[in-house]
Amino acid sequence: MECAAKGIESTPCEPGPPTRRCGLCGAVSYCSTSHQRLHWEYHKEECGRFQEQMRKAPLISDFPFTFSDQLSFQGNCAFLESMGLHLRGIWKYECSCHFKLPSVDHSSDGWCLPSLLCPCTDPEIHLKNPMKSWKEYYEWRRLPLHSPVAVLLHWPLTVYHSIQLCLSRSPLSEAGKNLHIHYLGPEREISQILVFSELAALLPGVSIHIEFVGPAVPLSRDGETRYFNKYAHCSDADCSCKSSYDNNSQNSSSFKGTLTLELRKGLYHDLYSEITRDTKPDIIVAPNAGIAAYSTWLPTLELIKGMGVPAVFTDYCEEAAYLASLCIGSVLGRTPEPIQVNPFRQPMPVEETALNLPCYSNCFIFGM
Structure with missing residues (x-):
């Protein structure tokens, strides 16, 4: 956290973390009273908006999991350590420590959890109605509420929820047995790609064919195609999920459909013509998009506007979603879809944020 007035004048910030918060919104912090007064000219226009966003904090931090309090008090690293998952396999990307370690493909590591705590086999019953909460998902998958899998499953569950939102407004062009998804700007999820196998159960x-498109795709993995026919496996040696486990084989009776993911390095508007040479997308999903923060989104938004394909975006906090909606509205020439709280947001709070606003990965969802 930095002083909100840092850099707006020559007076340097006082040493140490900023501990003084705005008394009205509580969303911004300052190193001193003088810097708080100095910043008011800038902050007064956003302060009321921040107050409204902060009032939603209890709702946004309300999760059914028994580990939610641990996350609030322990921090991400300590929580993962308490679960025996710190820096293990696909879990290592959930704390800042992983930046100190070499990048390794952990695609064969699975959940690193016993079968009782993870969805490693087919669900016992099929979904009859769209799910609307983590509690419904855990009940359907027969998982105890102390299982931490939601920390990773927010990626595929957000895709699932995006599809359900689009279907509630109008049928997808290829609704039925084939679904093509363009997934824009993947970063951390590239190293957690195994969890997307849960879409086969959902x-x-x-x-399902998903194109992962973004500049964060490693050059060495550009053009890589992954075929999934099994769920991410558990740590139990005798579990049925271990039988003939082969993440790259197309021949398996475990999935009744197929799931393919292809990685593309680059910006979407530059690669669109190549990607859509054979098939157009049914839906575009852009998680934690940061639309207002990156000017490269403008040509992509213009492209999506002309495509006529439903697009769903998410962001970490409501302010980022609000600023993104302004950008989308300027491109569309009208008010975009309203901002909603994503019921399948990640339950792990984002650490070291610029504002004190409630902040979770895939927290707010909106579209065009």
């Missing part, structure tokens, strides 16, 4: 019998 959308049974559907052939």
Whole structure:
């Protein structure tokens, strides 16, 4: 956290973390009273908006998990350590420590959890109605509420929820047995790609093809195609999920549909013509997009506007979603879809944020 007035004049900030908060919104911090007074000219226009966003904090931090309090008090690293998952496999990307370690492909590591705590086999019953909460998902998958898998499953569950939102407004162009998804700006999820196999359980019998497109895709993995026919496996040696586990084989009876992911390095508007040479997308999903922060989104938004394809975006905090909606509205020439709290947001709070606003990965969802 930095002083909100840092850099707006020559007077340097006082040493140490800023401990003085705005008394009205509580969303911004300052190193001193003088810097708080100095910043008011800038802050007064956003302060009321921040107050409204801060009032939603209890709702946003309300999760059914028994580990939610641990996350609030321990921090991400300590929580993962208490679960025996710190710096293990696909879990290592959930704390800042992983930046100190070499990048390794952990695609064969699975959940690193016993079968009782993770969805490593087919669900016992098919979904009859769209799910609307983490509690419903855990009940359906027969998982105890102390299982930490939601920390990673927010990626595929957010895709699932995006699809359900689009279907509630109008049928997708290829609704039925084939679904093509363009997934923009992947970063951390590239190293957690195994968890996307859960889409096969959420959308049974559907052939799903996902294009991961973004500059964060490693050059060495550009053009890589992954075929999934099994769920991410558990740590139990005798579990049925271990039988013939082969993440790259297309021949398996475990999935009734197919799931394919292809990685593309670059910006979407530059690669669109190549990607859509054979098939157009049914839906575009852009998690934690940061639309207002990156000017490269403008040509992509213009492209999506002309495509006529539903697009769903998420962001970490409501302010980022609000600023993104202004950008989308300027491109569309009208008010975009309203901002909603994503019921499948990650339950792990984002650490070291610029504002004191409630902040979670995939927290707020909106579209065009």
